Amino acid sequence: MERFDNNGVTSIKGSVGVHGVNMNVYMYLTDGVLIDTGSESLLSEYIPFFQAGDYDQVILTHSHEDHTGGARWIQENRQVPLYIHPMAIDECRADGVYPDYRKELWGERKAFKAEPLPMTFHSRTSKWQAIHTPGHAEDHLVFLNQESGTLFSGDLFVAPKLRIVMEQESIAKHIDSLKKVLTYDFEEIYCSHAGYIPNGKQLLKKKLDQIVSTQEEIMELHSQGLSSEEINQQLFPREYPLAVISGGEWDSRHIIRSVIADNE
Ligand SMILES: [Zn+2]
Numbered sequence: 134m135e136r137f138d139n140n141g142v143t144s145i146k147g148s149v150g151v152h153g154v155n156m157n158v159y160m161y162l163t164d165g166v167l168i169d170t171g172s173e174s175l176l177s178e179y180i181p182f183f184q185a186g187d188y189d190q191v192i193l194t195h196s197h198e199d200h201t202g203g204a205r206w207i208q209e210n211r212q213v214p215l216y217i218h219p220m221a222i223d224e225c226r227a228d229g230v231y232p233d234y235r236k237e238l239w240g241e242r243k244a245f246k247a248e249p250l251p252m253t254f255h256s257r258t259s260k261w262q263a264i265h266t267p268g269h270a271e272d273h274l275v276f277l278n279q280e281s282g283t284l285f286s287g288d289l290f291v292a293p294k295l296r297i298v299m300e301q302e303s304i305a306k307h308i309d310s311l312k313k314v315l316t317y318d319f320e321e322i323y324c325s326h327a328g329y330i331p332n333g334k335q336l337l338k339k340k341l342d343q344i345v346s347t348q349e350e351i352m353e354l355h356s357q358g359l360s361s362e363e364i365n366q367q368l369f370p371r372e373y374p375l376a377v378i379s380g381g382e383w384d385s386r387h388i389i390r391s392v393i394a395d396n397e
Pocket of ligand 1: 270288
């Protein structure tokens with residue numbers, strides 16, 4: 134676990150590696166708010182921070198196990214509420230159910246009781262807005278601190294290019310969510326997997342442009358009669374380690390399928 138402090142935000146970075154796939158996951162603490170709780174596989178490293186951290190509420194960007202893995206420990210050991218999008222509350226009330234490779238990476242997300250996060254809320258000194266941003270996950274939220282103009286972007290950014298997504302992701306919703314977020318006033322972002330990005334808004338804009346042009350390329354190749362597999366070979370020729378270890382739960386093919394389905 135590594136810790137950095139800048140502009141009133143503490144970043145906690147955890148790293149996991151399984152079968153040649155290495156991933157970082159971040160949580161953030163600012164103005165008495167803990168944003169996400171990392172993964173259960175890193176819990177023993179996090180506990181001293183969870184114990185001593187100066188926070189009076191926890192807000193969760195979405196229910197995936199790399200964001201909610203510490204929630205149960207906090208619930209049992211700290212008297213603070215945990216908030217999430219209302220649609221994720223029932224799922225969080227039970228232990229997480231997901232494939233083994235995710236358990237190897239992120240551990241076993243234990244049940245916890247979350248409360249519905251209002252779309253506007255306060256930290257000690259700031260007013261915040263939660264922005265519903267489905268695409269990666271239906272329950273996905275990003276958080277804007279309206280005083281500092283800082284955006285905590287969960288899994289909305291992650292990487293400058295979208296090359297691989299999970300099976301149930303919607304490319305049309307990704308696009309709508311990026312457009313929605315870009316209407317707000319902010320510059321820097323704190324991403325759950327890429328960390329602090331000073332020119333985050335600019336990179337989100339680039340990502341939107343890239344997804345839109347990929348969408349156009351897919352539809353162009355589709356209209357020329359290429360199969361999904363041929364389109365995949367042409368646009369995403371690389372084999373991604375995460376696609377391999379996930380047995381296809383993560384795959385570039387899901388991008389093509391989603392785009393074609395949205396346009397038919
Ligand atoms: Zn996620």
